[in-house]
Amino acid sequence: MASRFCTESWIREGLPSFFPLPAVRICEWPDHWLRGAQLAGLADAPCKTTEKNAVANNLAIDNAGRESAEARLANALVGFKLRDNAFRLLTQTAAWTVLILLGGVIASLIVGSMPAIRAFGLNFLSTEAWNPVTEKFGAMAPVYGTIVTSLIAMAIAVPVGLGIAIFLTELCPYALRRPIGIAIELLAGIPSIIYGIWGLFVLAPFLQEHVQPGLISAFANVPVLSGLFAGPPYGIGVLTAGVILAIMVLPIVSAISRDVFETVPAVLKESAYAVGCTTWEVVRSVVIPYTSVGIIGGVMLGLGRALGETMAVTFVIGNAHRIAPSLLAPGTTISATIANEFTEAVGDLYTSALIALGLILFVITFFILAISRYLLMRLHQREGL
Amino acid sequence: MIVTFLRTSLAAAISLAAFVPADAVDISGAGATFPYPIYAKWADTYKKETGNGLNYQSIGSGGGIKQIKAKTVTFGASDMPLKPEDLKEAGLIQFPTVTGGDVPVVNLEGIAPGELVLDGPALAKIFLGEIKTWDDPAIKKLNPKAKLPSQAIVVVHRSDGSGTTFIWTDYLSKVSPDWKSKVGANTAVEWPAGIGAKGNEGVANNVLQTKGAIGYVEYAYAKQNKMTFADVINKDGKRVAPDAASFQAAAANADWANAPGFYQILTDQPGAKSWPIAGATFILMHATPEDPAAASEALKFFSWAYEKGGKQAEELDYVPLPGAVVALIKKTWAAQMKGADGKPLLH
Numbered sequence: 001m002a003s004r005f006c007t008e009s010w011i012r013e014g015l016p017s018f019f020p021l022p023a024v025r026i027c028e029w030p031d032h033w034l035r036g037a038q039l040a041g042l043a044d045a046p047c048k049t050t051e052k053n054a055v056a057n058n059l060a061i062d063n064a065g066r067e068s069a070e071a072r073l074a075n076a077l078v079g080f081k082l083r084d085n086a087f088r089l090l091t092q093t094a095a096w097t098v099l100i101l102l103g104g105v106i107a108s109l110i111v112g113s114m115p116a117i118r119a120f121g122l123n124f125l126s127t128e129a130w131n132p133v134t135e136k137f138g139a140m141a142p143v144y145g146t147i148v149t150s151l152i153a154m155a156i157a158v159p160v161g162l163g164i165a166i167f168l169t170e171l172c173p174y175a176l177r178r179p180i181g182i183a184i185e186l187l188a189g190i191p192s193i194i195y196g197i198w199g200l201f202v203l204a205p206f207l208q209e210h211v212q213p214g215l216i217s218a219f220a221n222v223p224v225l226s227g228l229f230a231g232p233p234y235g236i237g238v239l240t241a242g243v244i245l246a247i248m249v250l251p252i253v254s255a256i257s258r259d260v261f262e263t264v265p266a267v268l269k270e271s272a273y274a275v276g277c278t279t280w281e282v283v284r285s286v287v288i289p290y291t292s293v294g295i296i297g298g299v300m301l302g303l304g305r306a307l308g309e310t311m312a313v314t315f316v317i318g319n320a321h322r323i324a325p326s327l328l329a330p331g332t333t334i335s336a337t338i339a340n341e342f343t344e345a346v347g348d349l350y351t352s353a354l355i356a357l358g359l360i361l362f363v364i365t366f367f368i369l370a371i372s373r374y375l376l377m378r379l380h381q382r383e384g385l
Numbered sequence: 386m387i388v389t390f391l392r393t394s395l396a397a398a399i400s401l402a403a404f405v406p407a408d409a410v411d412i413s414g415a416g417a418t419f420p421y422p423i424y425a426k427w428a429d430t431y432k433k434e435t436g437n438g439l440n441y442q443s444i445g446s447g448g449g450i451k452q453i454k455a456k457t458v459t460f461g462a463s464d465m466p467l468k469p470e471d472l473k474e475a476g477l478i479q480f481p482t483v484t485g486g487d488v489p490v491v492n493l494e495g496i497a498p499g500e501l502v503l504d505g506p507a508l509a510k511i512f513l514g515e516i517k518t519w520d521d522p523a524i525k526k527l528n529p530k531a532k533l534p535s536q537a538i539v540v541v542h543r544s545d546g547s548g549t550t551f552i553w554t555d556y557l558s559k560v561s562p563d564w565k566s567k568v569g570a571n572t573a574v575e576w577p578a579g580i581g582a583k584g585n586e587g588v589a590n591n592v593l594q595t596k597g598a599i600g601y602v603e604y605a606y607a608k609q610n611k612m613t614f615a616d617v618i619n620k621d622g623k624r625v626a627p628d629a630a631s632f633q634a635a636a637a638n639a640d641w642a643n644a645p646g647f648y649q650i651l652t653d654q655p656g657a658k659s660w661p662i663a664g665a666t667f668i669l670m671h672a673t674p675e676d677p678a679a680a681s682e683a684l685k686f687f688s689w690a691y692e693k694g695g696k697q698a699e700e701l702d703y704v705p706l707p708g709a710v711v712a713l714i715k716k717t718w719a720a721q722m723k724g725a726d727g728k729p730l731l732h
Contacts, residue, residue, distance in 0.1 A: 318581060
């Protein structure tokens, strides 16, 4: 219909400076080019072949003018086609580059870790020893350290992060929301090495003098906890690394939770308040159930960061290849081990064992991120986005 | 605007391009981080005196060995000497440049630098985790006068692979059969006790922060930061303090002449004044280099460094090699470093 109007307006007001191409040829072009041409004032809206022909026949136009107009439009459209193709090619290349890079990373990790896999097989995962002198390597201590520090981080960051998010969305005076929100997001922008230095010079001595002795004596007579909080207070160790990670992960958890809390329809909350629910009841029974999948997605993203964090952890974990029952004892993580030892790793097996550690970390984080994506996707589906 | 920018960058590129061929004798090297400050200083002075530049990348000893084997650099540098058979296999020659070594540093209340003395077996037991407190009889026996607290010993070691660790563990292996069988010597080992920290500064900071801590750092690092070091009893049973003289004594008393490929680790050397935990840092070059011109320039540079670089080395708290060792090195160059035509590279 639109094209008809368009053409009719030409008939009323006189033809534009050129006449459109015969409809058959115009309509060979995909719609979006034609739309581009239309915007540029070169053609009318896409239309049916027969209509076009009818219009063309109704208007007795001399052939010469018509042909030159055809040529100009054809040129313009070829230009569009070229530009569009180039643009598509460019973006396509960018997309493929990422895939190729990812494939390359996986392939080189696998190739690089082959000597270690061949030498140790699956025992690599269950061996605690890490001995560069006798070239006996096992990933258990770093894998254990990675998982335990991340769990400590999540145990601290998830409740605190959710608390922040609830406060910001439900309770905070409106004027304070933005400043607090921005301050939390700024935490995410601090480079990890700063956290590491702060952890080593401020947090570790503080924990060593004021927190760890208290933990040790407080839990000395509790069966399981006495084992978790045993040994001399070094200040640095698995617990300190977990605390640093918690601070680093906190902004991710709180920012994502805040965003998903804001998706809760006001009507649900208001109904709950209307029947006499307290804020706590609204949060527990309405907000959190409604957004649970999104919260889990955010937690998983935070966990992904905690698993891969290198510098800050290296500073405060103590870098000892041992699995100690105590959380106060030094340990190590996969990324800390690689960062520490790669430069001076002499010998194929040593290097390969480090690359195999990298492969393990890659697989762990890949699964964590895949799960988080999946959960976030389910949330979006439920919202109908 | 853009045109001006393009023109300037083009001009810069041209001038750079013109600069590089004019400086074709740039020597490239890569490896150990420990000697980096002195190599950089020498390179700077050498450039001013001769116009020839040296590009040294401190990527670590392991990297240095890999790079020279791959022939991407004129020389590699390593804190851990390659064994003579490995040298032969790779067609490399090896020579030391400067010496340094490790110093045990402690954090004990009421103990001044040099007040405490330890011997090899005690150090090994501490690092094995067998001596757990400072008032252990083994330490008390060595320090009858010192007021040793009944405090837990916190061992601090390097977490990154390092030549410093190699010297330290090599010394412990020489003085303790237990250490040798349980741990061994390498740039990184499976530490039986303690916490790991990255770099000399990491170890130093952890020792400074943790009461009752003991660690080891490079001599230069300990000296420049005025850390509380401990004296050590050497092979001759004498108590020595870590200073330039005791390091030089260790280098001078070592039997270099009978060490093929200069495979000589300066730990536990004889001599009343020898510091027992010393070590040299080494250069690796191909005996028949692919680029003889660059190799001969490198030899000229090191020859210059032996003759004129000693003072600068001392300023940075490295210990220059004794003259006799330098003479031996030059003899080795003349005998082993050859161009494709079979003629010695350095005349």
